[in-house]
Structures are given as C-alpha cells and as structure tokens.
Amino acid sequence: MDNREIENKLTSLEGIGEKIAKEIIDIVNLGYSPKLEKLQKELPQNLKEGQQQKFLLGLALPLANEYIKILNKCTGVKKVEIVGEVRRRKEIVSSIDLLLILDRPLEDKISFIGKFGIPVNIYLSSTEKIGYNKIIHTGSEKHLELLKELGLTAREGTEEEVYSSLGLEYIPPYLREGRQEILLAKERMLPKLISIGNIKGDLHIHTNYSDGLSPMEDLAKEAIRLGYQYIAITDHSQSLKIAKGLTKERIIKQWKEIDNLQKSLNIRILKGIEVDILSDGSLDFDDDFLAQFDVVVASVHSNFKQGKGEMTSRIIKAIQNPHVDIIGHLTGRLLLKRNPYELDIEEIFQVAKNEKIAFEINSSPDRLDLKTEHLWKAKKLGIKIAINTDSHSRIELANIILGVGVAQRGYLEEKDIINCWEIEELERYLRG
Ligand SMILES: [Zn+2]
Ligand SMILES: [Zn+2]
Known part of the structure; x- marks a missing residue:
C-alpha cells in the first residue's frame, strides 16, 4: 500500500x-x-x-x-x-x-x-x-x-x-x-520463565579503555538507572590490538579508577577482563594475573577458520582454566552475516558440566549467541548461563532485553542465570 x-x-x-x-x-x-x-x-x-x-x-x-x-x-x-x-x-x-x-x-x-x-x-x-x-x-x-x-x-x-x-x-x-x-x-508444568526484572547486573561491558565509547562512570550510572546491583568492567586483553586491548599496566590503572569510583557510587563494580582465548587454547594473561580479577570472561576473537577438533579443544582448554568464569559468545556467529565456527558443542558441554563455568548469552543485536537450541541442552546438563550485553557504549546496556528473549525462548528460569543472583551469592560463586 x-x-x-x-x-x-x-x-x-x-x-x-x-x-x-x-x-x-x-x-x-x-x-x-x-x-x-x-x-x-x-x-x-x-x-x-x-x-x-x-x-x-x-x-x-x-x-x-x-x-x-x-x-x-x-x-x-x-x-x-x-x-x-x-x-x-x-x-x-x-x-x-x-x-x-x-x-x-x-x-x-x-x-x-x-x-x-x-x-x-x-x-x-x-x-x-x-x-x-x-x-x-x-x-x-x-x-x-x-x-x-x-x-x-x-x-x-x-x-x-x-x-x-x-x-x-x-x-x-x-x-x-x-x-x-x-x-x-x-500438565501445568511450564517453567517459570526469567523476565527482564530478574536481571541484577551485567557481566560483560567495555569502556573507552579498550574499544568502548563510554567512560566507566557513565556506564555505572546507567546501570544504576536500570536498577542493577552490580556490573563487571571487562575490556579486551593485550593481544587484541585492533580493539586497543589492555596491557597489565593499563589494567592496574583501571583498577585504581574502579576503586575510586566505587567509593562514590551505590553499585558494585567488579574488576573483570574479556581475555582472548589464543589459537592453542592458552589465555592472553598468565594465571597469577588472572587470579586477581573478580570476573574473567574468555572469548575467541581470532583464527576463526580452525577445524572442528582444534576449535573444540581450544575452547575446552579455556573452560578448564580455573580462573575463567564465563565463556563469551561461544559460537562466534554474526546473524545474517557470519556462520558460527566449527565446534562440537556436545563435547564442550559434557566437559563444562563438571566445571565451574557459565556460558554467555551475548545480547548484541547481531550475535544473540548462544542460540535457543544450545540453551535447552545446557539446562538439561545443569550448566549455568550469564546474560550479558557486551556493551561498547552506555546506550547498549538496554540490549539486555534481547538476551532475555533468547533465554525465555530457551525455557530458562531465574536459578539458571548467574546474573539473576544477588551480589553475595554471585561473589561466592565466582570465588568458589
Ligand atoms: Zn568478544
Ligand atoms: Zn566483548
């Protein structure tokens, strides 16, 4: 018309x-x-x-x-x-x-x-x-x-x-x-689905220290406006040069800024990192350094063309690192643009169910990764999920609604999702 x-x-x-x-x-x-x-x-x-x-x-x-x-x-x-x-x-x-x-x-x-x-x-x-x-x-x-x-x-x-x-x-x-x-x-047996009001924080956020646009303070204030109890600042690690990945020195500087900001704002700001999973499955920082973060998100950002076996063991190696808490955007797909990389999700989940690891639902409009079918599998195995925005600017924190939608389609409930938990429970889990 x-x-x-x-x-x-x-x-x-x-x-x-x-x-x-x-x-x-x-x-x-x-x-x-x-x-x-x-x-x-x-x-x-x-x-x-x-x-x-x-x-x-x-x-x-x-x-x-x-x-x-x-x-x-x-x-x-x-x-x-x-x-x-x-x-x-x-x-x-x-x-x-x-x-x-x-x-x-x-x-x-x-x-x-x-x-x-x-x-x-x-x-x-x-x-x-x-x-x-x-x-x-x-x-x-x-x-x-x-x-x-x-x-x-x-x-x-x-x-x-x-x-x-x-x-x-x-x-x-x-x-x-x-x-x-x-x-x-x-049978009156439908799950009590998670809703947006259950989200208590966001565990994957970039600032202008790496490739984000917003300063940390703006992000924290927006998170307060959204009613969150906590956020994690997770900029890129050193080898991701294209995204201004952070060296140890710059991270230590960022920690000081977090400590200062923490004094004036009524929200818990967790010291985090999105650490690169390198081609051989090792991480972009040594274990002693990783141990000092509150939250470690580990993600693949390079060498997408590896074979299925190689990519699967690469990710399993990261899962088995005791300092890694969350695997970011597991399959690497970009909706309508890039296929997921070759992966054996079944094998990855079989390993993960015995480890203290959560998988991310990345809420970026073009990722929404994991997808629904993966969530059903994860839920059956008792694997935990984190719904994150991977925000690169203040405004993108609102994308959480998209990730919540994926979780809802995946039959997920509040207890399945670590950022629906109170801060005390989350911190206990992250330390454990
Ligand atoms: Zn990433
Ligand atoms: Zn990210």
Missing part, C-alpha cells in the same frame, strides 16, 4: 478517523538510530533484495516500540500491543506485527513498508476478542495448529481465558513454537 491508499483505507474505517491515519503515515517515515541503520546497511545485498527479507530482532523490537508510542497517543485507540515474531522474540523476523485494540467491533488489517524496509502489519481488534486476536496474530503457525486441534475458536476473553478454555495454563509467547509447550501446559 502507498501512503494515500493507507490514508484512504484508514479514514474509511469507522472509529479510526483522520488523526490515526495521519499518525500511521508519520511512523512510516520515522527517523532512527544511526547504529541500527549501520547494522541494516551492512547486510548482504541478496538479503535486502530477496523475496523474503529478514531483519534483526534488535532492529525490529525498538522500532515496534516507537510505533506503539505514537499510536498510543491516538484517540479511539485503547491499547497497542506487539504480536507476531517480534513478540515471540525470534532472533530474525520478517515483519513487525501490531495489534491495535479499539473500543468498537472492528476487525481489519493495515500493511505498509516501515523504516529499513520492514513490512509492518497493524491488525485491528475489538476489546472483547483481545485474547483470541493476540493469540492468532502472535502465532506460530505450528502452535496455532495444535490449539485448533484442541478446539480453538474466536471467543471473547483474555489470552489466559482462551488458553484455560482449552484446558491449558497460559503459555508465554516465547514458547509458542509448537514444540512441547502444549503438553507442558496441559
């Missing part, structure tokens, strides 16, 4: 009127953050021109929230909610879907191409059928097929009431993939 078609369609609908029509036209042309624009521009051409375009959740989710802010201001609109793949927190989505709830019986759909070329669908719903409409527009198709087998029909009520009428407990959108959620909901 072009702008005029949308406007005509909208104004012809009873209860919508010119104001909403104008607002929707406005959001089609909304301006957006340069960082996200850059991410989208870097996507391969074939993805941009292909029939079924794909978009990062990290791009679609904030955009959907911007649309909602605008639409919520319109008279006649009772509520606007995210539905579809974005609500299910799929890492890659093909559209933004919104449900516009009105206080009159009206069912319709408005579609247009939004910012970055993302198709946007706005579904209209009456208040009475809100639950049913949220369910069918959230999907997934497989989930809906299973619900239809149980007798799903267009009835009134909330989502909870619709699920309950089918003999099921409420199924959170993140689990609606047609896997095992229906069986679990029948």
Whole structure:
C-alpha cells in the first residue's frame, strides 16, 4: 500500500478517523538510530533484495516500540500491543506485527513498508476478542495448529481465558513454537520463565579503555538507572590490538579508577577482563594475573577458520582454566552475516558440566549467541548461563532485553542465570 491508499483505507474505517491515519503515515517515515541503520546497511545485498527479507530482532523490537508510542497517543485507540515474531522474540523476523485494540467491533488489517524496509502489519481488534486476536496474530503457525486441534475458536476473553478454555495454563509467547509447550501446559508444568526484572547486573561491558565509547562512570550510572546491583568492567586483553586491548599496566590503572569510583557510587563494580582465548587454547594473561580479577570472561576473537577438533579443544582448554568464569559468545556467529565456527558443542558441554563455568548469552543485536537450541541442552546438563550485553557504549546496556528473549525462548528460569543472583551469592560463586 502507498501512503494515500493507507490514508484512504484508514479514514474509511469507522472509529479510526483522520488523526490515526495521519499518525500511521508519520511512523512510516520515522527517523532512527544511526547504529541500527549501520547494522541494516551492512547486510548482504541478496538479503535486502530477496523475496523474503529478514531483519534483526534488535532492529525490529525498538522500532515496534516507537510505533506503539505514537499510536498510543491516538484517540479511539485503547491499547497497542506487539504480536507476531517480534513478540515471540525470534532472533530474525520478517515483519513487525501490531495489534491495535479499539473500543468498537472492528476487525481489519493495515500493511505498509516501515523504516529499513520492514513490512509492518497493524491488525485491528475489538476489546472483547483481545485474547483470541493476540493469540492468532502472535502465532506460530505450528502452535496455532495444535490449539485448533484442541478446539480453538474466536471467543471473547483474555489470552489466559482462551488458553484455560482449552484446558491449558497460559503459555508465554516465547514458547509458542509448537514444540512441547502444549503438553507442558496441559500438565501445568511450564517453567517459570526469567523476565527482564530478574536481571541484577551485567557481566560483560567495555569502556573507552579498550574499544568502548563510554567512560566507566557513565556506564555505572546507567546501570544504576536500570536498577542493577552490580556490573563487571571487562575490556579486551593485550593481544587484541585492533580493539586497543589492555596491557597489565593499563589494567592496574583501571583498577585504581574502579576503586575510586566505587567509593562514590551505590553499585558494585567488579574488576573483570574479556581475555582472548589464543589459537592453542592458552589465555592472553598468565594465571597469577588472572587470579586477581573478580570476573574473567574468555572469548575467541581470532583464527576463526580452525577445524572442528582444534576449535573444540581450544575452547575446552579455556573452560578448564580455573580462573575463567564465563565463556563469551561461544559460537562466534554474526546473524545474517557470519556462520558460527566449527565446534562440537556436545563435547564442550559434557566437559563444562563438571566445571565451574557459565556460558554467555551475548545480547548484541547481531550475535544473540548462544542460540535457543544450545540453551535447552545446557539446562538439561545443569550448566549455568550469564546474560550479558557486551556493551561498547552506555546506550547498549538496554540490549539486555534481547538476551532475555533468547533465554525465555530457551525455557530458562531465574536459578539458571548467574546474573539473576544477588551480589553475595554471585561473589561466592565466582570465588568458589
Ligand atoms: Zn568478544
Ligand atoms: Zn566483548
């Protein structure tokens, strides 16, 4: 639809009127953050021109929230909610879907191409059928097929009431993939999923000492604003020259700055490092030095092309180092851009289950690494997870919502995630 078609369609609908029509036209042309624009521009051409375009959740989710802010201001609109793949927190989505709830019986759909070329669908719903409409527009198709087998029909009520009428407990959108959620909901055995409010800190953050943009103080203050109890400052280690990796001397200088800042701010600042796992699996600092950090994140940043066996033993060696607490972005994938490196995840997890090690869900919009399937395996083996942002600027601390989405899709609960723990419990774990 072009702008005029949308406007005509909208104004012809009873209860919508010119104001909403104008607002929707406005959001089609909304301006957006340069960082996200850059991410989208870097996507391969074939993805941009292909029939079924794909978009990062990290791009679609904030955009959907911007649309909602605008639409919520319109008279006649009772509520606007995210539905579809974005609500299910799929890492890659093909559209933004919104449900516009009105206080009159009206069912319709408005579609247009939004910012970055993302198709946007706005579904209209009456208040009475809100639950049913949220369910069918959230999907997934497989989930809906299973619900239809149980007798799903267009009835009134909330989502909870619709699920309950089918003999099921409420199924959170993140689990609606047609896997095992229906069986679990029948037995009232769904996990009590982690939510963003459970996050108590962020354990992977870069400052302007290495390749980050923000000074430590700005990051700490933003973390306080987010309600965190703690953060870990984890700049790059010396051999990662391209990212201004820190020498021992500069780290000791940073520790002094942390000690000073700690006196004036009401948040625990952990002394951390993102230490490079070198090609042979050894680490970029000696053990005596690593022992002095509160948190050690170990990650691969070089030599991605190693064979499966070599890369697997490289990472296992790092896991077995007693000073390493977290393995950062395990598979190295960059969504829509770079495949994960060759790895035997099964073998890695078999070793890890007997070690004191957590694996990271990296919340960068283009990583979201680990992925859902890995989390199911990890959870079964009792392996702990840390949800980190790997922030390189203050604003990126908000990306935690993306990592939380991955954890939710992975059936994870508060107890599985070390940065959902109180600071005392976390410090005991890190020291242990
Ligand atoms: Zn890294
Ligand atoms: Zn990092």
